[in-house]
Amino acid sequence: MLHIKCPHCGMRSQNEFSYGGDATVKRPELNKEISDQDWDNFVYNRKSLRGKHLELWQHLSGCRQWIKVERDTATHEIFRTMKANEDNS
Numbered sequence: 001m002l003h004i005k006c007p008h009c010g011m012r013s014q015n016e017f018s019y020g021g022d023a024t025v026k027r028p029e030l031n032k033e034i035s036d037q038d039w040d041n042f043v044y045n046r047k048s049l050r051g052k053h054l055e056l057w058q059h060l061s062g063c064r065q066w067i068k069v070e071r072d073t074a075t076h077e078i079f080r081t082m083k084a085n086e087d088n089s
Contacts, residue, residue: 001013001014001015002014002076002078003078004016004017004057004067004069004078004081005078005081006059006062006063006065006067006081007067007081007082007083007086008059008062008063008065008067008083009059009062009063012059012061012062015061016059016060016061016062017057017058017059017060017061018057018058018060019055019056019057020055020056020057020058020066021055021056022046022053022054022055022056023054023055023056023068023088024054024088025042025046027042028042049073050073050074051072051073051074052070052071052072052079053070053071053072053073054068054069054070054088055068055069055070055071056068056069056084057069065083065084066084067081067082067083067084068081068082068083068084068086068088069081
């Protein structure tokens, strides 16, 4: 089981969180025309990366805030967590 450090609540069990996907994917701009192929790529066509990856998680059983988690998808090691609006650098 993973233990995730919520920047708002502190260390918590993975069971309190819900995985929200890749934090590096950029949504198409609102009110702009987008091709069907570009929309399909945004919604369905994602690479399944192995190694260090930035993910979105929501703390459902706690503060309900979205956070970013930098995690190794092969070993599940968590390197850092940050608020969703924090810069990744």
